[in-house]
Amino acid sequence: MATGDSSVQVGPVPFKDVEDDGDMVTALPERPSEEHVGLVSALPCCTIADMKLRCYQGFWLPEGMVPAAAALQRRFEPRPSDVIVASLPKCGTTWLVALAFATLARRAYPPGAADHPLRRLNPHQCLPFLEGLFAGGREGKLDALPSPRLMNTHMPLAMIPGAVPAGGGCKVVYICREPKDMVVSLWHYLRRVHPDLEFSEVFDMACDGTTPYGPFWDHFLGYWRASAARPESVLFLRYEELLRDPAGNLRRLARFVGLPFSAAEEEGGVVGGIVELCSLDSLRGMEANKAGYMDPRVKFPREALFRKGVAGGWKSHMTPEMARRMDGVAADKLRATGLALP
Ligand code: A3P
Numbered sequence: 001m002a003t004g005d006s007s008v009q010v011g012p013v014p015f016k017d018v019e020d021d022g023d024m025v026t027a028l029p030e031r032p033s034e035e036h037v038g039l040v041s042a043l044p045c046c047t048i049a050d051m052k053l054r055c056y057q058g059f060w061l062p063e064g065m066v067p068a069a070a071a072l073q074r075r076f077e078p079r080p081s082d083v084i085v086a087s088l089p090k091c092g093t094t095w096l097v098a099l100a101f102a103t104l105a106r107r108a109y110p111p112g113a114a115d116h117p118l119r120r121l122n123p124h125q126c127l128p129f130l131e132g133l134f135a136g137g138r139e140g141k142l143d144a145l146p147s148p149r150l151m152n153t154h155m156p157l158a159m160i161p162g163a164v165p166a167g168g169g170c171k172v173v174y175i176c177r178e179p180k181d182m183v184v185s186l187w188h189y190l191r192r193v194h195p196d197l198e199f200s201e202v203f204d205m206a207c208d209g210t211t212p213y214g215p216f217w218d219h220f221l222g223y224w225r226a227s228a229a230r231p232e233s234v235l236f237l238r239y240e241e242l243l244r245d246p247a248g249n250l251r252r253l254a255r256f257v258g259l260p261f262s263a264a265e266e267e268g269g270v271v272g273g274i275v276e277l278c279s280l281d282s283l284r285g286m287e288a289n290k291a292g293y294m295d296p297r298v299k300f301p302r303e304a305l306f307r308k309g310v311a312g313g314w315k316s317h318m319t320p321e322m323a324r325r326m327d328g329v330a331a332d333k334l335r336a337t338g339l340a341l342p
Contacts, residue, residue: 012083012104012150014117016125019141036067046210048202049194053212059156059219060210068135069159075139076130076162081148082170083257084163085127088219089154089212090185091177092239094305097152098123098278099246100173103254104150106265111273118277122288122302127152130160148257154213157222157234164226164233171257174223177239178342179206179216180314180326185307186211187317192304199317207329217333224339240311240342246275280309311342 040063043054053060056069078084085100087093098118102111109116117126130153133139142149153160163169177185183206187199202211209215227236235256242249250271254260261271276282283289284306294300314323330341 010108011081011146011148012101012127013146014101014121014126015128015145016121017117018144019128040066046205048205048211049190049197051212053210055210057158058215059159060212060214061155062212065131065135065155068131069155071134071139072131072155072160072162076134076160078163078170079147079149080168080170083148083150084130084160084170084172085150085152085175086157086172086223087152087154087175088177088182088214088216090182090189092175092242093152093154094123094283095239095242095278095280095309096173096175096237097127098283099250099253099274100150100257101126102274102277103250104148104257104259106259106270106274111270111277116277118283119286120288122292122294122305123278123283124152124294125288126150129153131155156213156219157226164230166230169233171233171235172223172226173235173237173253173256174227175237175239175242176220176223176341178311178314179330180318180323181239181311182206182216183211183326184314184317188307189300189304193298193300203318203322203326207326215333217330220339221334221337224337228338238342243309243311246279247271250274280306 040054043056043066045055045063046053046060052063054063054066056066061069083100083104085093085096087096101123102109102116102118105117128142128145128149128151130151133141142151157163157172163172183203184199186206187197187202190202191197205211206214206216209217213219223234224236227234235253237249237253251261265271284303289302289306292302294302294305318326334341
């Protein structure tokens with residue numbers, strides 16, 4: 001893969017505009033290619049809502065993503081100006097994707113612009129999904145993108161070691177969420193396609209560490225430790241903090257990627273404009289987010305990405321015993337790591 005940085009800073013461009021097949025990059029390959037079937041079928045397996053997960057190097061990946069993880073580890077070579085948005089599913093990915101795109105692309109697309117890409121595209125159509133491209137052997141599509149490139153991933157940091165090696169790599173912005181809310185959000189999402197799925201099933205899997213891309217604690221910790229060791233390379237955000245102070249966290253994000261808001265932008269209301277454009281109500285109201293599917297084959301509706309958007313919703317889904325169990329798992333796994341959950 002070419003790694004040369006473009007000297008003209010015109011990125012990020014909406015990926016869907018440069019890639020006809022933009023919708024498919026958010027899709028999970030249903031199964032590994034023929035070439036990888038042998039390797040993948042030897043791995044421990046579990047199933048969540050018809051999705052087969054395989055335990056690869058300690059993480060439960062959708063099975064079609066295992067070859068992508070191997071390829072990412074071997075071949076992903078970031079440009080220094082790249083920014084990767086990373087998260088576990090249901091931790092606020094879509095929101096952060098939208099905020100990051102609106103922030104990095106604000107010179108070309110001021111937040112109030114009628115033709116802003118977020119007014120006609122789902123946020124996920126604006127960014128290439130790293131493992132979706134690597135899983136399909138289509139990572140060459142990344143080479144054609146102008147710098148700075150903005151990409152997203154659900155992979156644990158261990159699967160993208162090229163992203164933040166000591167003294168190099170690119171920038172990674174991670175979003176973490178209270179795991180009890182994450183599991184409630186995951187259940188609601190999966191139920192859109194599997195209405196009979198029991199909450200207790202998803203809950204048990206989260207406690208056992210076997211939800212997609214989990215264990216959640218190891219996913220959080222990989223990025224947490226990297227952010228502590230190299231704060232200039234990894235920014236660790238929290239969904240609950242973003243809810244509490246979206247503008248303050250947006251400023252942190254902009255400073256981190258080297259594009260702080262100028263005094264003129266502050267006075268011109270650019271920060272508030274981006275926060276408003278990317279708010280739950282605003283995104284939910286866009287036509288591009290009301291219709292269509294994340295993956296045309298699996299039929300998760302795009303509108304399912306925008307639900308309640310609150311902290312503490314777990315209280316109406318979990319018994320006190322369930323909450324204690326999950327808190328206990330998290331406390332046990334995160335003990336002495338310095339990472340405290342909300
Ligand atoms: P809930 O299901 O708890 O409401 P992801 O994008 O990683 O799939 O995360 C989805 C969660 O983020 C959902 O949480 C969804 O409602 C919430 N969300 C999506 N867009 C949001 C926004 N603009 N602001 C706040 N929360 C948002």
